[in-house]
Amino acid sequence: MKFDPTGRTPVDFADELHEMGCPIIHGPDGEVIVVGHEEAMAIANDPEHFSSAVSAHLQLPNGLDGAEHTSFRSLIDTYLAPSEVERYAESFREVAQKVVAQALKNGSADAVGQLGARYAVRAMMVWLGWPEHLEQRLLDWVMSNIAASRSGDREKIAQVAADFDQIISEVVEPRLKAPESFNDVTTQLVMDEQLGRRLEFPEIVSILRNWTGGDLTSMALCIGVICHGLAHDASLQGWLRSTPEAAEYEAVMDELLRLDNPFVSNRRVTTCPVSIDEVDLPEGQRIYLHWTGANRDPRVFNGSFDPHSHAEDNLVWGSGPHVCPGRSLSMLELRIFFTELLDAAIILRVRGEEQAGERGVHPTGGWRQLPVRLLARQH
Ligand code: HEM
Secondary structure, three states: OEOOOOOOOHHHHHHHHHHHOOOEEEOOOOOEEEOOHHHHHHHHOOOOOEEOOOOOOOOOOOOOOHHHHHHHHHHHHHHHOHHHHHHHHHHHHHHHHHHHHHHHHHOEEEHHHHHHHHHHHHHHHHHHOOOHHHHHHHHHHHHHHHHHHHHOOHHHHHHHHHHHHHHHHHHHHHHHHOHHHOOOHHHHHHOOOOOOOOOOHHHHHHHHHHHOHHHHHHHHHHHHHHHHHHHOOHHHHHHHHOOOOHHHHHHHHHHHHHHOOOOOEEEEEEOOOEEEOOEEEOOOOEEEEEHHHHOOOOOOOOOOOOHHHHHHHOOOOOOHHHOOOOHHHHHHHHHHHHHHHHHHEEEEEOOOHHHHOEEOOOOOOOEEEOEEEEEEOOO
């Protein structure tokens, strides 16, 4: 049986499949889409049969398998360790305060474009030490990336990717020529010798593309989804203002993201004929691990908002050897952003939100645009 996700939100697509009791389905272009939790977990944790080498382009470390993956992954993990990223907390806070203050002046904002993308871009620039003049170009890029992914137009997607590589090259080249003139994470990466050698230019570009490109967009979409959840639950806003422990705070954000996971899917390809859930797949079968769907599997999650019971099975950050190494950085950025936003404002939904906002449709998730009202709090 085939089922076409085109034109549907990833949540609607997955919920329909769950209702039909179909954890695995053939998509319109010969791909197999996995929305079942158990099935997605099994595939993500079996890299021998389900390879991540799905692209002709260099993708470090996500396009690698086995020992090669392990060595690039351990290099990357050193940059994204909690103790490393924690050092940027105060800078992220300053960025969040400025973005929130700007939005409060207007009394309303698009949670994705004006709050999410702006904060994601500025926080990333602070972390990597990129020059301020790139801000508008990066912001325009995030929105073009969302539009291109949504259009599914291969030429547009390739153009947007090339535009991003151009920005990265402009940042990397001066650091390669005169590393002594810079003191930032990007230069640290350029000079990195953890693999027993310096990284080659295409490797540096690929790693930076991975840390920035897609993840700026993911961060912007995550802020949209969390704003939506909070705008609909004043008591949850109140609870988050009561300064819970970081882990408690993060459990709430994880659960809001689980319900409407904007990081929709990742690809795999089978390395030999395999069978999952009595579905036989040939070698070379393209597979989409549909995280949004797996995160809403009614066989695992009860229908309610339940951060504690659902934490262990939450797949927002993936599972297995490719599980997101950027979780600590992302969670720190998100926690700081929402602490500042909730301290300064009450988030209210706008009337007719469904019409005023725009849901992301396959392959984008969450909200493409979400207007929210912001009411300044009296201190
Ligand atoms: C903002 C929200 C984010 C979400 C929801 C997210 C989610 C994910 C998921 C589900 C995977 C698993 C991919 C797979 O199994 O194929 C992943 C991988 C990855 N993420 Fe994230 N991510 C986010 C942000 C970030 C950030 C900010 C960074 C880095 C600065 C980052 C770096 C990576 C890298 C390098 C991988 C590939 C890991 C590997 O192949 O070993 N992510 N992410």
